[in-house]
Amino acid sequence: DAGVIQSPRHEVTEMGQEVTLRCKPISGHNSLFWYRQTMMRGLELLIYFNNNVPIDDSGMPEDRFSAKMPNASFSTLKIQPSEPRDSAVYFCASTAGGPPYEQYFGPGTRLTVT
Amino acid sequence: AQSVTQLGSHVSVSEGALVLLRCNYSSSVPPYLFWYVQYPNQGLQLLLKYTSAATLVKGINGFEAEFKKSETSFHLTKPSAHMSDAAEYFCAVRANTAGNMLTFGGGTRLMVKP
Numbered sequence: 071d072a073g074v075i076q077s078p079r080h081e082v083t084e085m086g087q088e089v090t091l092r093c094k095p096i097s098g099h100n101s102l103f104w105y106r107q108t109m110m111r112g113l114e115l116l117i118y119f120n121n122n123v124p125i126d127d128s129g130m131p132e133d134r135f136s137a138k139m140p141n142a143s144f145s146t147l148k149i150q151p152s153e154p155r156d157s158a159v160y161f162c163a164s165t166a167g168g169p170p171y172e173q174y175f176g177p178g179t180r181l182t183v184t
Numbered sequence: 185a186q187s188v189t190q191l192g193s194h195v196s197v198s199e200g201a202l203v204l205l206r207c208n209y210s211s212s213v214p215p216y217l218f219w220y221v222q223y224p225n226q227g228l229q230l231l232l233k234y235t236s237a238a239t240l241v242k243g244i245n246g247f248e249a250e251f252k253k254s255e256t257s258f259h260l261t262k263p264s265a266h267m268s269d270a271a272e273y274f275c276a277v278r279a280n281t282a283g284n285m286l287t288f289g290g291g292t293r294l295m296v297k298p
Contacts, residue, residue: 112288113274115285163228169216
């Protein structure tokens with residue numbers, strides 16, 4: 071299995087630009103998670119999809135952030151407009167659902183907003 | 185609500201010494217518990233998981249963890265540290281209120297001295 075795939079691996083953009091991060095979950099997994107990791111705040115859950123439907127988006131920082139999952143094999147996290155404080159590593163993870171609930175993480179996208 | 189506490193954000197051991205990383209959890213129902221490892225510039229990788237089958241769980245790279253219900257603990261150990269074990273380690277518990285979400289601890293950075 072290829073595992074969770076994320077693209078791009080690195081993104082450098084200027085403040086105010088739109089950023090789109092992409093994720094392909096493991097085939098057959100029905101739940102997908104977007105996390106953000108920073109030194110200051112650690113690992114934070116942004117949003118969680120189950121069967122392509124957003125279940126919990128309480129971690130999304132503000133309206134500048136949006137996430138979609140148009141089908142079972144693809145999800146995007148968009149930031150518009152981006153700000154320097156959005157600089158972080160963004161991880162996507164997926165799980166097959168049901169016990170034992172382990173999540174499999176992608177390699178992450180390192181976002182730098184200048 | 186679920187919570188996970190990892191005692192010690194940084195732990196330093198000498199090569200060959202015992203590794204002990206502490207994790208305490210709160211859960212109102214029998215938990216599913218996990219340890220993940222994150223090497224520099226990589227995603228989180230599942231190290232081991234507790235699913236109630238056995239209280240002593242063996243994982244990859246010689247790590248193991250013991251579930252102690254009376255102490256609400258799930259500490260991670262390894263008899264002899266290798267330089268390659270230097271990484272950040274996360275304990276996680278499955279949140280029983282909402283499907284497939286995991287609650288992560290703040291992480292412990294393990295440093296191994298030669």
